[in-house]
Amino acid sequence: MQTLLKFRYFFIFCFLFSCADTPKKNNELETSDTSNTEVEKLTENKNKVILFFGDSLTAGYGLELEEAFPALIQNRLDSLNLNYTTLNSGLSGETTAGGLNRLNWVLNQKVDIFILELGANDGLRGIPLDQTRSNLQSIIDLVKKKNSNTKIILAGMQIPPNMGPEYTKEFRKIFPDLAAKNKIPLIPFLLENVAGIPNLNLEDGIHPTAEGHQIVMENVWKALEGIVK
Structure with missing residues (x-):
């Protein structure tokens, strides 16, 4: 329970200090009374840190935070008695350019594993491909520059x-x-085995349901398991 609370506090802290102008949703307002003391407690956590850096897919658009795949990864880690804390730095509407702009702040803490999930909004908006590629490379470079020991996992996307x-x-x-x-x-x-399947997505046909996030979690776990074990 304590780990889950830390997960929630970090998500809201990232959201409140982001410069993005996307609308707030109910699940982003539930713990909006986050204090500096709570954030300090989070940064004192001695577990290794897995940071999920992405857009609304990572944020769990339309769902409770506990239903989004980063929280489900936390449950899996806990069940295996692995000393990791997952941090959700997903922001709805985020592009690769927006992610690059806020990355320095996010990397103020030590991150052991960085899972990069950005690009879908670039594709949906028709942003030039060379810009998307360049921004993603710059994000990877900055993570490595901050801490060369940070393991990076890249989430592939299709549109x-x-x-x-x-x-x-x-x-x-x-x-x-x-x-x-x-x-x-x-x-x-x-979104393998989730995209295009109506009963695994919300009415917008883009964002996974809670059941869809369970499958997304397994997709992520396949890449993550070998690193955390």
Whole structure:
């Protein structure tokens, strides 16, 4: 329970200090009375830290924080008696450019494992592919610069063909290309076995339900398990 409270406090702290202008949702307001003392207690935590850095998929849009896949990863770690604390730094509407802008603040604490889940909003908005690739590479570089021992995992993403087949194909290639270039583990497709399945997504057809997040958690765990064990 104490770990879960720390998880919730960090999420809200990240949200309140972000410069993003996305609308607040109910689950982001539940613990908005976070104090500096609570954040200090979090930074004193002696467990190794896994930081999930992403957009609304990481944030658990439309769900309780406990239902989003970072919290489910925490449950898995606890069940295996592994001394890790997961921190949810997902922000709805975030692009790779926005993530790069707020990264320095997020990295003020020590991070042992950094899971990078950004790019979907770039693709949905048709942002030039070279910009998305460059921003993701800059995020990876900055994480390494802050702490060369931090393990980085990159979450692969795919988008609907709205922007045309060529854009869609090249967008999908960004993630395995960057993983290979930087020699970091890749989650081939974060939403594998979830995307396009109506009963595993909310009414918007984009964001997973609680059941969908259970599957997303397993997709993430395949890449994470070998590192934490």
